[in-house]
Amino acid sequence: MLPAPARPAGSRGHLALAAENDGLTPWCGPAALALAAGRPYAEACDALRAAAPDWYPASGPVVTAYWRDLLAVLRGYGVPFCPVPLPEKRVSLLKLVRDGLPRGWYLVRVTDHFLLLQVHGFGLATVHDNRHTAAVLTADTHGKRHVTHLALLPEGPRLGMAG
Structure with missing residues (x-):
């Protein structure tokens, strides 16, 4: 791995x-x-x-x-985002990434779950959520779930914590 x-x-x-x-x-x-x-x-x-x-x-x-x-x-x-159109037929998160989702940070809703996804290119992405930090996207890290909503975060996530 x-x-x-x-x-x-x-x-x-x-x-x-x-x-x-x-x-x-x-x-x-x-x-x-x-x-x-x-x-x-x-x-x-x-x-x-x-x-x-x-x-x-x-x-x-x-x-x-x-x-x-x-x-x-x-x-x-004030966090910029751009909704991303999804294919008409439901697709898994792994398939979406492997089919060429452009590099960048995304807010994603997959079947009954929210996460941040960083797409690195060449079919590689990492998951950031309530149980994972920079975990490689696999079948075990929500990859088989269907994507229901997707938004590009063009500036990525905000760093640190604002008070």
């Missing part, structure tokens, strides 16, 4: 998110949002509540997040 490419300096991963969540594995929607926006996990949860108060509990964990709300929060944070 190829070694995972290094993360950008100053970025954080799933272990930092777990530490922010009192040692518990965070939920994927707010985790992907926190990583993309460079914000604390708890703030990402609060931002989702603010974006759609009728859809999220007033306190406690945000377990189920919605694509539209992740994009609304990114927009509010």
